Amino acid sequence: MRQLLRVALDLLLEAARRKWFLALFGAITFVLLLLGFSLQLDVIDGAIAGSKLFGSLLFDDIVSANQVMAGLYKVTAYVSFYGGAFFLAIACSDFAPELLAPGRIEHLLSLPVSRWQLLFGTYVGVVTLAALGVLYGAGGLTVLLGLKTGVWNFKLLLGSGVGWVGFCALYAVMLTANFFVRSAALSGALGVVTLILGVVASFRESIAVAMEAGPGRELFGWAMLPIPRLGTLATVSAHLAASEPLDGEMVGRLLVGCLIFSAALLSVAAWRFERKDF
Amino acid sequence: MWLVVAALLLAAGAWLMRGAEPPERPPPPPVRLPTRMNSDERQRASNRRTWVPLAEPDAGQVAPPPAKDPVLAMMPTEVKRGAVVAEFNAIVNSELGGLMTDCLFGEGDFLGELRDAGLDPTTNIDRVAMIDDSLVVTGDFKNAGWRKFLPDDAVAKGYGRQGELIEVKREDGGVETFATWGGQMFVAGGDEASQKAILDRLDGNGPQGARVMDEGMAYGEVYGVLASNALADLIGRQDARLGETIRQSAKSVQVHMDVSHDVGLVADVGSQDPARTEELRRALGSALSLARMQAQAQGKTEQADLLDLAHVRSAEGGSDFRLEAGLPYEFMEKTFRECIAQRKERALERKDAGPSPTP
Numbered sequence: 001m002r003q004l005l006r007v008a009l010d011l012l013l014e015a016a017r018r019k020w021f022l023a024l025f026g027a028i029t030f031v032l033l034l035l036g037f038s039l040q041l042d043v044i045d046g047a048i049a050g051s052k053l054f055g056s057l058l059f060d061d062i063v064s065a066n067q068v069m070a071g072l073y074k075v076t077a078y079v080s081f082y083g084g085a086f087f088l089a090i091a092c093s094d095f096a097p098e099l100l101a102p103g104r105i106e107h108l109l110s111l112p113v114s115r116w117q118l119l120f121g122t123y124v125g126v127v128t129l130a131a132l133g134v135l136y137g138a139g140g141l142t143v144l145l146g147l148k149t150g151v152w153n154f155k156l157l158l159g160s161g162v163g164w165v166g167f168c169a170l171y172a173v174m175l176t177a178n179f180f181v182r183s184a185a186l187s188g189a190l191g192v193v194t195l196i197l198g199v200v201a202s203f204r205e206s207i208a209v210a211m212e213a214g215p216g217r218e219l220f221g222w223a224m225l226p227i228p229r230l231g232t233l234a235t236v237s238a239h240l241a242a243s244e245p246l247d248g249e250m251v252g253r254l255l256v257g258c259l260i261f262s263a264a265l266l267s268v269a270a271w272r273f274e275r276k277d278f
Numbered sequence: 279m280w281l282v283v284a285a286l287l288l289a290a291g292a293w294l295m296r297g298a299e300p301p302e303r304p305p306p307p308p309v310r311l312p313t314r315m316n317s318d319e320r321q322r323a324s325n326r327r328t329w330v331p332l333a334e335p336d337a338g339q340v341a342p343p344p345a346k347d348p349v350l351a352m353m354p355t356e357v358k359r360g361a362v363v364a365e366f367n368a369i370v371n372s373e374l375g376g377l378m379t380d381c382l383f384g385e386g387d388f389l390g391e392l393r394d395a396g397l398d399p400t401t402n403i404d405r406v407a408m409i410d411d412s413l414v415v416t417g418d419f420k421n422a423g424w425r426k427f428l429p430d431d432a433v434a435k436g437y438g439r440q441g442e443l444i445e446v447k448r449e450d451g452g453v454e455t456f457a458t459w460g461g462q463m464f465v466a467g468g469d470e471a472s473q474k475a476i477l478d479r480l481d482g483n484g485p486q487g488a489r490v491m492d493e494g495m496a497y498g499e500v501y502g503v504l505a506s507n508a509l510a511d512l513i514g515r516q517d518a519r520l521g522e523t524i525r526q527s528a529k530s531v532q533v534h535m536d537v538s539h540d541v542g543l544v545a546d547v548g549s550q551d552p553a554r555t556e557e558l559r560r561a562l563g564s565a566l567s568l569a570r571m572q573a574q575a576q577g578k579t580e581q582a583d584l585l586d587l588a589h590v591r592s593a594e595g596g597s598d599f600r601l602e603a604g605l606p607y608e609f610m611e612k613t614f615r616e617c618i619a620q621r622k623e624r625a626l627e628r629k630d631a632g633p634s635p636t637p
Contacts, residue, residue, distance in 0.1 A: 209570040209582055225292040250298045257295035264287035271280030
């Protein structure tokens with residue numbers, strides 16, 4: 001376990017050396033500043049009289065601040081979930097190809113670290129990196145909106161946590177793909193495809209009714225079963241951020257199911273890694 | 279080992295996530311669709327071959343012409359709107375028949391009056407056919423006292439070998455005609471000419487040629503042929519573009535409906551222009567898919583299930599296609615029960631309101 005964490009730590013140090021952190025946090029800071037300067041929320045006694053984005057009127061009626069904030073947090077959670085997953089899938093796509101680059105992998109394999117520790121360590125390193133990014137982005141947005149409105153809602157952090165679990169599944173697919181074809185482009189593309197499949201899996205019953213009843217529809221239903229329900233997780237994230245009631249058992253099952261999917265994909269990667277000659 | 283772990287984890291994840299979704303609704307039970315004649319229907323068709331055309335004596339003729347079903351014999355060679363036959367007796371005596379009769383007639387006086395006149399629709403009427411604007415009812419009317427419903431000034435005139443035309447004066451001064459044939463057919467609707475044409479065909483005097491309906495098409499509890507124009511007019515009221523596509527592409531539509539337990543409908547659309555028919559097939563298929571998705575999105579799961587039973591299938595090796603639809607027994611039973619309850623409610627309201635004041 002210590003070796004695994006050491007690999008993860010090495011990856012984080014490597015990311016810091018490559019100014020990767022700087023780029024990630026710079027991008028998140030840019031988005032936060034953009035929102036900070038453009039979103040004008042006039043709060044008067046807990047009610048928002050007008051909320052303007054980029055100078056154009058968003059709401060012209062006086063409504064409860066909590067009500068506005070719930071909607072705003074919801075939209076933010078959705079945008080963060082899908083935007084964050086897409087951004088991280090692209091941004092993190094070259095970690096695994098770098099790990100498996102000729103020269104580096106031979107060096108790593110010569111160290112007293114087993115292959116599975118190398119694999120899981122890389123995975124833990126990248127998802128930790130993503131967690132830090134998510135924490136910074138969601139935390140920054142919470143502080144920004146809190147300062148602007150005087151309404152402090154830390155549920156956005158919880159919602160972002162759900163989004164991070166979704167990314168864990170995406171990255172498991174991306175990492176595994178690299179043990180079959182070492183390509184950052186393919187890895188990123190598969191991350192995006194998994195995100196889309198995750199949305200399709202969430203709405204598979206609605207989509208299935210558009211298909212003719214028969215083997216095709218059955219096959220579609222079964223094929224979608226193991227895919228993490230990323231669309232539902234996005235909804236869960238939005239509801240959490242907006243402090244709306246949720247079925248705890250359902251959320252738990254979805255999150256654990258997503259993590260189990262990640263573990264299954266990593267097992268496939270481990271199987272492939274054990275047999276691969278470098 | 280890793281692969282086994284992966285497979286087990288995938289299965290566990292699938293099970294876990296499936297449990298986080300609302301329970302799956304069981305698929306609606308299969309509905310019997312009338313796609314071909316079964317042995318009972320073949321036997322039924324055989325038993326109905328009672329009509330022998332009265333041919334002129336011909337020294338060269340060795341054998342008499344084959345016997346036919348009189349309902350098929352009276353069919354024209356072409357239709358403007360359509361010709362549809364309903365197996366009335368089979369329908370009212372089917373599993374849903376009782377509920378259907380209560381829904382249509384209730385416990386009103388009309389059914390009682392008919393029975394008093396010796397005409398019990400559930401036993402005396404065999405089939406009901408619509409041929410363009412004419413309504414033909416077949417059954418046993420020899421001993422029925424239905425004539426008591428006719429006004430005193432009704433005039434009955436013999437027509438052809440077994441036919442009879444009945445003229446009844448209307449309030450506006452015009453004349454309404456009905457026709458009977460051989461104590462087993464009652465013809466209403468249309469005009470006198472169309473009624474005479476039906477009687478002529480039953481006497482073997484009509485135009486020769488293939489009828490719009492033959493014995494091979496007489497399966498299901500409702501069967502017949504619809505002219506594409508009639509269908510286009512009907513659909514065109516809801517969707518003008520689809521109506522126009524039907525008019526341009528379909529030649530005719532052969533319909534079969536089975537109501538022995540569930541309600542299953544099969545419509546075979548004959549092609550006039552293969553390219554346009556393919557367009558029509560796609561349009562109908564898309565409309566069904568869209569309706570299913572809309573019903574599902576709106577949470578109308580029962581409606582979505584019903585639409586799930588509807589399909590558009592290409593006919594084998596041709597440009598024709600087949601539309602199938604079904605209504606499960608449970609749905610029909612529920613619908614008829616609601617209809618009966620509404621009928622009773624209306625009857626109670628009328629009773630509570632009392633007789634309407636006379637001016």
